[in-house]
Amino acid sequence: MSAHSLYIGLMSGTSMDGVDAVLAAFDSTGKPHVIDRSDAAFSNALRDEFLALNQPGSDELARSALAANALAETYARAVKQLLQRANVDASTIKAIGAHGQTVRHQPALGYTIQLNAPAYLAELTGITVIADFRSRDVAAGGQGAPLVPMFHTGVFASTQTRAILNLGGIANVTILQPGQDPIGFDTGPANVLMDLWCELHTGEPYDKQGAWGATGKIHTELLAHLIRSEPWFALAAPKSTGRDLFHLAWLENRIHHVQTLHPEQPAITPQDIQATLRALTARSAADAITKYAAGASEVLVCGGGARNAALMTELRQCLNCPVNPTDIAGIGTQDVEALAFAWLAWAHQQGIAVGNPSVTGARGARILGATWPA
Numbered sequence: 001m002s003a004h005s006l007y008i009g010l011m012s013g014t015s016m017d018g019v020d021a022v023l024a025a026f027d028s029t030g031k032p033h034v035i036d037r038s039d040a041a042f043s044n045a046l047r048d049e050f051l052a053l054n055q056p057g058s059d060e061l062a063r064s065a066l067a068a069n070a071l072a073e074t075y076a077r078a079v080k081q082l083l084q085r086a087n088v089d090a091s092t093i094k095a096i097g098a099h100g101q102t103v104r105h106q107p108a109l110g111y112t113i114q115l116n117a118p119a120y121l122a123e124l125t126g127i128t129v130i131a132d133f134r135s136r137d138v139a140a141g142g143q144g145a146p147l148v149p150m151f152h153t154g155v156f157a158s159t160q161t162r163a164i165l166n167l168g169g170i171a172n173v174t175i176l177q178p179g180q181d182p183i184g185f186d187t188g189p190a191n192v193l194m195d196l197w198c199e200l201h202t203g204e205p206y207d208k209q210g211a212w213g214a215t216g217k218i219h220t221e222l223l224a225h226l227i228r229s230e231p232w233f234a235l236a237a238p239k240s241t242g243r244d245l246f247h248l249a250w251l252e253n254r255i256h257h258v259q260t261l262h263p264e265q266p267a268i269t270p271q272d273i274q275a276t277l278r279a280l281t282a283r284s285a286a287d288a289i290t291k292y293a294a295g296a297s298e299v300l301v302c303g304g305g306a307r308n309a310a311l312m313t314e315l316r317q318c319l320n321c322p323v324n325p326t327d328i329a330g331i332g333t334q335d336v337e338a339l340a341f342a343w344l345a346w347a348h349q350q351g352i353a354v355g356n357p358s359v360t361g362a363r364g365a366r367i368l369g370a371t372w373p374a
């Protein structure tokens with residue numbers, strides 16, 4: 001154990017469900033081993049505030065600062081629980097890698113905003129915090145996302161072509177081909193639209209196992225319109241997206257458009273729309289994988305969407321290679337992203353430049369993140 005360095009990774013993604021935390025030991029080559037995990041849900045108030053802060057609103061500066069502090073408190077809770085579970089003292093942790101909460105992602109305009117309070121988190125935990133991983137890549141002309149493909153290379157590369165598909169709020173894929181630089185990009189919405197639609201019609205924050213959506217039927221005309229009417233889907237990689245694009249108004253405008261084409265037909269049911277959104281996630285991800293990794297021998301899936309049985313079935317129907325959760329490659333589906341941020345913290349401390357033009361479009365790899373010492 002003594003030859004290993006301990007890091008904590010904290011991920012809170014666009015789903016805004018809460019925080020995933022992992023404690024990992026890194027050997028000198030940077031190979032991580034997950035020791036334990038924990039999570040902490042956002043309070044309803046904090047989730048609502050983050051959702052609200054994704055859109056322009058009043059008094060955003062003060063509200064953002066307070067939401068960032070509340071996020072740090074949620075992060076600190078996850079860290080405390082993790083250290084207790086693993087029976088490890090805070091003083092033995094080299095650093096925490098903390099993603100922050102994305103509220104704007106506009107790389108073409110030169111910015112991406114992850115709310116975070118790393119100074120407060122360092123104060124609350126007594127552990128060095130490394131944060132703000134995306135802004136340097138954007139400053140170097142990149143998308144600032146996805147940042148995980150180099151990490152995926154380290155933990156998932158094999159002798160055959162593999163695609164790693166993360167189904168968080170947004171879906172992102174890494175394509176690993178032997179002897180080549182990884183390719184990584186966002187493929188579109190994963191859970192973000194399904195969650196919004198489910199909450200609107202059932203009051204539940206997400207569709208457990210996809211059971212509600214499974215009672216509906218895919219509306220093929222709406223599905224085709226959702227894909228064709230959005231130029232972002234046809235853009236070449238590298239590309240990234242977020243809630244700035246895929247929000248409720250985006251969806252409702254398109255439903256309205258399709259319904260007005262057929263005023264004589266009954267309204268599309270909420271369940272059919274949920275089934276169609278599931279198909280949109282599966283189809284857009286599968287199309288991207290087929291386009292950029294035609295010869296993939298396997299697709300490994302992580303993120304909360306891996307727990308949506310109906311979505312996994314749909315993906316298997318859209319792809320003609322095995323589709324498996326990342327557990328079969330040794331990392332739990334809910335640990336991959338958090339582990340990536342532990343790895344980014346490790347890479348920062350090692351002075352390793354991360355990201356490259358094939359992934360984010362940046363002019364070159366950069367050392368990502370900044371340090372708030374314990």
Ligand SMILES: Nc1ncnc2c1ncn2[C@@H]1O[C@H](COP(=O)(O)OP(=O)(O)O)[C@@H](O)[C@H]1O
Nearest residue numbers: 013014015168169191206208209303304307308
């Ligand atoms: N049991 C489940 N059934 C269906 N969907 C699930 C389940 N568990 C999680 N999810 C989905 O996964 C999302 C969280 O995924 P996560 O990987 O944490 O995303 P993010 O990184 O964006 O926070 C939830 O919002 C929900 O949509």
Ligand SMILES: [Mg+2]
Nearest residue numbers: 013015017018
């Ligand atoms: Mg999450």
